[in-house]
Ligand SMILES: Nc1ncnc2c1ncn2[C@@H]1O[C@H](COP(=O)(O)OP(=O)(O)O)[C@@H](O)[C@H]1O
C-alpha cells in the first residue's frame with residue numbers, strides 16, 4: 001500500500017502528560033503499516049521510554065517551559081524509523097551501564113535503568129547520538145514482520 | 151492541571167491513510183484537557199474534515215508527493231485551538247455555499263459539502279483564511295464544557 | 301484502531317452490510333464498493349448495520365447519501381442500524397436522516413417495522 | 415484513552431489494588447501514592463491486579479520494584495495479576511519477575527496458592 005517514503009513529524013512539550021499523545025500517534029502509524037498488535041505494543045513502549053528519558057533526564061526540571069521533544073517518523077515500506085530528539089543536557093551513552101550499576105538504588109525517580117534496555121529489546125535496531133549540553137537523538141527501527149505461511 | 155499554554159505540532163502527508171493519525175493525536179490531547187467523551191468525538195470529526203478537505207481539495211492529485219498538512223494544537227487552559235494548514239490551491243470560503251447549491255449533485259467525490267458545515271456545528275468557533283495558489287488555514291476552537299453541578 | 305471490514309448478508313431478502321471500524325476518507329472507498337456490489341442486483345432496500353462503527357464523518361455520509369439516491373430511483377431506502385450516540389449525532393447533523401435514510405436501533409426492529 | 419484509577423480492596427487480609435488505565439510517567443505517581451498508603455499499614459504482601467491495565471512501561475515497573483523491595487524487608491511479595499500477553503512481556507523483559515514479584519492469572523489463583 002505504501003510505496004513511497006512518508007514522513008510524519010510530531011512535536012510535544014517535554015511534559016509527562018503528552019507522552020500518551022506520542023503513543024497514540026505511533027499506534028495509528030504502525031497500524032497503517034500493518035504491524036501486528038504485538039509489534040505495535042512494542043513500538044509504543046520504546047517510543048514512550050525515549051520520551052520519558054527526554055522529560056526526566058534531558059531537561060533540567062527547574063528551567064521552566066519551552067522544552068520540547070521532536071519526534072520524526074519515517075515510513076519506508078516495511079520499515080518504521082523513529083527519531084526522538086531533545087535539546088537537553090545530553091549524556092554519554094557508553095557510560096550509562098557502569099554508572100547505573102553503582103547508583104541504581106540511589107535514584108528517587110521512577111525508572112529502573114530499564115528504559116534503554118526496553119528500547120534495545122523491543123526494537124530491531126537503535127542508535128543514540130548525544131552531545132553534552134546540546135541534546136540527544138534516539139533513533140530506533142522496527143520492521144513489519146513477514147508473515148510466514150503455515 | 152494545565153496552566154501554561156502548551157503547543158503541539160503534527161505534520162502528516164496529505165494522504166487519506168494518515169487522517170487517522172491526526173484523529174488519534176487529538177483524542178489524546180483532548181482527553182488530557184478533560185474534554186468529555188462526546189466533545190472528543192466532535193473534535194475528532196472536525197479535525198478529520200479539515201484534513202479531508204486539504205487532501206481532496208487543496209492539493210492537485212496529479213502533482214505527486216511532498217504535499218503535507220500541518221496541524222498546530224494550542225492548549226490554553228480550557229481552550230483547545232486547532233490550526234490546519236495546507237499549501238494547496240486555496241479557495242474563496244465566501245463562495246462555497248452558493249457554489250455548492252448549484253453543483254452539489256454533480257460531485258463524484260465523497261462528500262456532501264458537509265465538511266465545513268460539520269466543523270461549524272461541532273466546534274465553538276472557526277475561521278478560514280485562504281489565498282488562491284497559496285493555501286488554506288482552518289482554525290477551530292473548542293472549550294472544555296463547564297460541568298454544571300446538579 | 302480496528303481493521304475496517306464490511307460483511308455481506310441477507311435478512312428477509314433484504315441485503316445487509318455489517319460494517320466494522322472507522323469510516324473516513326481512507327475506508328469509504330471500500331464501503332462504497334461493497335454497497336455498489338449489493339446494488340448491482342435489483343432490490344429495493346439496503347440495511348447498513350453501523351453498530352460496530354466507531355467513527356464516521358462526512359465522507360461516510362457522502363457514500364450513504366449516494367446509495368440512498370440510487371435506491372430512491374426504485375422507491376428503496378437505506379435502513380441504518382446505529383445505537384451509539386456519537387454516530388447518530390453525525391446523521392442528525394447531516395440532514396440525511398428522514399428522507400431516504402432511516403435510523404433503527406437494531407436489525408430486528410427493522411424486520412418488525414417492514 | 416481511559417481514565418487512570420486505582421481501587422483499594424482487601425482479600426483474605428491481603429491488600430488488593432485494582433488498577434485501570436495506562437501506567438506511564440504521568441500516571442505512575444498516582445500508583446506510587448496508592449501503594450504507599452497501603453504499605454503504611456503493617457502487612458506482608460500486596461496484590462496488584464493489573465488485568466485492566468492497557469499499557470505499562472519501565473516507569474510502572476520502577477514503582478512496582480520499589481514496592482517489592484519495601485515488602486521484601488518483611489518477607490513480603492508483590493502478587494501481580496495479569497493475563498494480557500503484552501503486559502506480561504514487559505514483566506519478563508524487566509527481570510523483575512520471580513524475585514519478589516510473582517505473576518498470577520487471577521486473584522483466585524493467588525488465594526488458592528497461599
Ligand atoms: N535523553 C536523555 N538525555 C540525557 N540523559 C539521558 C537521556 N536518555 C537517557 N539518559 C541517561 O541514561 C540513563 C539510563 O536511561 P534509562 O535506561 O532509560 O534508565 P532510567 O531512565 O530509568 O534512568 C539515564 O539515567 C540518564 O542518565
Ligand SMILES: Nc1ncnc2c1ncn2[C@@H]1O[C@H](COP(=O)(O)OP(=O)(O)O)[C@@H](O)[C@H]1O
Nearest residue numbers: 203204207208240241261262263264265266286
Ligand atoms: N483546504 C481547502 N483547499 C481548497 N479548497 C477547499 C478547502 N477546504 C474546502 N475547500 C472548498 O470548499 C468546498 C466545501 O468544502 P466542504 O464543506 O468540506 O465539502 P466537500 O468537501 O464535501 O466539498 C470544497 O468543495 C472546496 O471547493
